[in-house]
Amino acid sequence: MKYILIIFWCSIVCQSWGREVISLNRSWKFTPGYETAKNTYTEVNLPHTWNQDALAAKVNYERGLGNYEKDIDIPAAWQGKRLYLRFKGANTITNVFINSKHAGEHRGGYTAFAMDITPYIHWGTKNNIWVRVNNSPQLDIMPLLGDFNMYGGIYRDVELIITDPFHISLSDYGSYGLYFTQTDVSREKARILAKILVKGETGCSSVIRVKIEDPQGKNIVSAEQEITFDEQGEAVGELILNISKPHLWNGRKDPFLYKTITELLRKGQITDRVEEKIGIRYFRVDPDKGFFLNDEPLQLRGVCRHQDRAEIGNALFPSHHREDMEIMKEMGVNAIRLAHYPQDRYVYDLCDEYGFIVWAEIPFVGPGGYRDKGFVDQLSFRENGKIQLKELIRQNYNHPSICFWGLFNELKQSGDDPLNYVEELNTLAHEEDPYRLTTAASNQNGALNEVTDLIAWNQYYGWYGGEPAGIGKWADAVHKKYPEKPVGISEYGAGASILHQQEELKKPVANSYWHPENWQAFFHEEHWKAIDQRPYLWGTFVWNMFDFGAAHRQEGEMAGKNDKGLVTFDRKIKKDAFYFYKANWNLEEPFVYITGKRFEKRSEMSQQIKIYSNQPEVELILNGKSLGVKKGVYGIFTWTEIQWKKGENILTARSKNGITDEVKILF
Template identity: 25%
Template sequence: MKDTRKTPFQNLRFIMLLLIFIVTTNGFAQARSIVNFDNDWKFIQENVIGAEKTAFDDSAWRLLNVPHDWSIEGAYDRNNPTSRGGGYLPAGIGWYRKTFKLDDTDANKIITIEFDGIMANSDVWINGKHLGKRPNGYISLNYNLTPFLKFGKNATNVIAVKADNTIQPASRWYTGAGIYRHVRLVTVNPTHFKHWGTFITTPVVTANKGVVNIKSDIENKGATGTYRMQVDIIDNKGKIVKSTESEKNIKANTSETFTQELEVKNPKLWDIEDPNLYTAVTKLYLGKVLIDNQTITFGIKNAEFRADTGFWLNDKNYKIKGVCLHHDGGAVGSAVPLGVWKERFKKLKEVGVNGIRTSHNAVAPEFLDLCDQMGFVVMAETFDTWTSAKNHGENGYNLYFSEWWRQDTRDIIMKDRNHPSIVIYSIGNEIHDDLSYPEGYKLYKSQEDLVKEYDPTRPVTMGLFRPANSKVYLNGFAAQMEVVGQNYRENELIAAHEANPTWKVLGTENTHVLVQWLALRDKPYMSGQFLWTGYDYLGEADWPETTNNQGLFDRAGNWKKQALQRDSWWSEEPVVHIVRKSDNAGAGDWVADWTPSDLDTYDSAVVNVFSNCDDVELFLNEKSLGVKTKPEDDSPREWNVTFHEGTLKAVGKNNGKIVAEEAFATAGKPSKIVLTKSISKLANNREDVSFITATVVDDKGNRCANADDLIQFSISETGEIIGVDNGNIISHEPYKASERRAYKGRAIAIVRATKNEGEISIKAKVNGLADGDTTIEIISEK
């Protein structure tokens, strides 16, 4: 299915162009400088003594750009210490160093470095001075470099980073390793907006009026004086819809908070169906001199959970049709280009998904930016463990929770609280700590209170684990929760609500089976569900498996049986999907084709059709096999079919009119490779990618579903292959390669541009078959 709504990226690009114009015409660049610091790092994957020292010789180290995940570059090995949780990929120590210079004009300013994530147990030095250590690899870090910097054309600065992943098993899923998210160098004047110090809320939201409250914390390490703060609210068309300003006298070496309230008439509300965004441009002046500036994207919305009718957004009742997502991007590991998330989010939208749970950690800023732009509501989660360990991740965050949870929680909430997509926080997933009441509740309550200190506008929950066993429904724990969240066992949550009808309830983790969908569909008070999971993810699998395969889509983005079925339940468009049992007489797995692996022994096919249409008629070689009407319980329609080579087709009708159909033909011998691309145009940046799918087909173009040939990709010098995959959970082939065996007749290469103009040529070769080829146009950055 295709989403025909206007893309949010068109409006986003327009806003960014406008902001660039504002910056250059109002002297913003003189007030605050944000420099991309991703390029030209030196790296070595080993424990090096003295690498933090300025004079250390790193000339033999590898030169690369971050984000970088060195673990995904390694080989699968059953004996790797990451083991089951980390997906049997390498662990160890990696060092990064970067040399840079600063102009004399910045000598009187404050310069900080921002890391969006270092995995894990990171130490950071500047010019040999230790800035800090942080165990949690998902946390965004900000270090003040100013006291230790050197300025001038003859002065050199060296920043060194050590990422230590030796203590294993450290996680129940794949984490990656290294500086795997973006880095920035930020320069401000002595008087400036505090880091994450601006908080935007919308306390009043109606169709006629949106009240926008902006609180900005100012730190003054400069001169005493009367400072003026100006705010412009810009809509998604680039129009300034409201402005205001106020003044405060701020003494040197103190902090002050500006609070401004603006009323936007007839606001364009942010919601799932039309995720309208506004931008607040805040400027701080001393007299007529611009001192600092910020641009923050936000949405005007009102979200709430109700005990009787579930989730409401802007006075409209929605079911949250969510998925849980881990932070890896399959073949690219944890260093995920934004284009990978764009492709994944697009497919999730096609299935009808409107919600995402960040399982079970803080995510990169651009991940939430994309949720804002595409209209996903988000349950933002902080931790998988508190103090008690979990199997296969015994040396995880539980070792550091007691010391670090306050700082980590504060940083997560302050970093993410301006994203309109976030509608609820979760502070734990299947926590194994004592949850008795009142003693066991204290740790939950202290975390909830801390969240509320930095963001009082959103409710807090957690994914309760086997509450009937822990007695949290009976001992008073759940009764104190703002929203009661439970993983699985939906009937327990239903019973708990019906015994306590004032409770607000939410399925925080759910499987794909029919009975769990019906629990959401048929109970008005069920706010939503988050399926485990949206995409297959690396780790949490028993050898020889390397990947947890409970996703709607596999690592390579192929639709799985549960996605096809979910599409029939959640899509608002008419859909028809055919699946059959792979082996004779109803044995084997569900597959979406009409090409058995052994034509001689396959004569009895069990066929299911997933559809939301009123009637579905099945045909084999144009002969009708009967019509089946839509069951009240949304179960699939089933036929027992005597197999014959040819074409199996399902036709969906509403009110007697054909509205959807799907057909599969029995494939002949493999003949050629066909290449398709997810995006036909790329800009030369590390975020833009295109998924190139190589499909083995017969001479009529039918996919050869049993083909497992080695597919060799090649690419022109104008592009690069950053990962290959096929979705097979027991494949141990490397991801950083140019070849991959076909799985179910397909394999992918993820490519990006390396030049600023021209075109990228991609080819795929299989011995004995006709080659496949395609091209991608390189476009200028907009």
């Protein structure tokens, strides 16, 4: 079966045609929930989290209430317009008050939401916004738990959106009201159904106009439709647009994006206008041959990514997201699992731009190896999960990068059995979006593995048990058990500290203090060799691209952190394993890299030296003397029984085209 989809990258642009978007990120008065005295606030800018204590590895970090307050001037000239307050992310329960009146509540910490605040506005004067955020544990909101920090706060942007009464809807599960579905696509043609949700006045009519342009501004196709608003002042437009010989969005190879312009007209005047970028592509997954993009096989070389970093938690700026993408691009990544929750819309925009294939998922997180519950069989929990799934899909429906909707991570069927509920989620996902595939990340056997279109497993051979090479035998056994179902690896990884260096290659105890960097590198060498020889794996994802916060973890060189990242929590240092993948995945940027370079002071006079490079041959030079030229296997070049001299040693690796790396070793 071939799955096809047209995807639009929503990038709202401020225009003079009735819509204005104003950032409200500056100058909020923040007060913790436990602070009751008046005028005891801290001025903060958004994005913001109050959980610096989680970053300091406090296991019982503050999970409770936080208050944000701000006054804004509303001009009298805006009277007659509609005003929306849009939050891109606040964790977990958010209640909004305008001039002391309750404007609405949102339950869920990872999706956007918009509230129509027009009825509460005082025109021509200051208006007070009070936002009450609560990140305390809840039994009716996903996730119930997680091996990551549940940072509290308004940690993404907040916008005030001013529209004409006749406007493209902002009230559909936090989306921008635009859904573009590709019903037939090939290299010869693309047929697009544009579904546009609009708001106006009962009985009135308007015209919806959609245009598609190339990057140079040339019109490719356009369509118009007249609509009439119903008793609720709502209408839905459905327009067909056909493109001959479309320029396909083709992942990292060619992430081509058109531009669309959607306009709402009333009596010939534009009352609202939204511009987006668009990618056209189709894909399929074969249980024996893996993933295909635009009918071409594509080995998905993936990583997982959490949305936090050292010192600032999850209060990330656009520059942080782009830096992460640049690091992944350098390594040669072509697929990302955005775990374990919806991430900032800008992240999906960047994935469209960079050409990364994306697995996007809801925060239905099971207990994994911990003593806890990921599922409580009560109606309120079930309904909340379905709302979060609708929000994920509708807010991100138009991204070309997203191919997979993830429904759960490491659920268990003991106690309340989630099987029936996962089946309901799978049905809902296909009702919302028939053109993408569902998947899940499992860590056990059972019927849960048979619900989604695809399945993948979290496996840690060589870290929590077994040896790294065992991943190959395991994969073969799973493929044999599920011959008709595409199988993948959703997580594999090992911890590493850049401060932990050892001369011997010895497997550490996973929950211990000692996480040597050389074992992580060896772990990934063995895993990738096995993965690369198994084309039936539809996708594999390293856990994790970056170290991330997990306050409850008491292991590795620093408590409160999961150190399985290929890059440090602050993004400053790329671990040895990063360069192993770069040697295998990025053949466009020539490099050589000497491993173990942070092991500056050694004791054994005879040692092995290992180089990673994407070049065919590398020469090793010790203290000015050549030790010979080697050919690599999987980007690995090894010299044994290197004899050091007392004192300082200069080790240089050089490729045939003159690229070098150098390190000093002391004895």
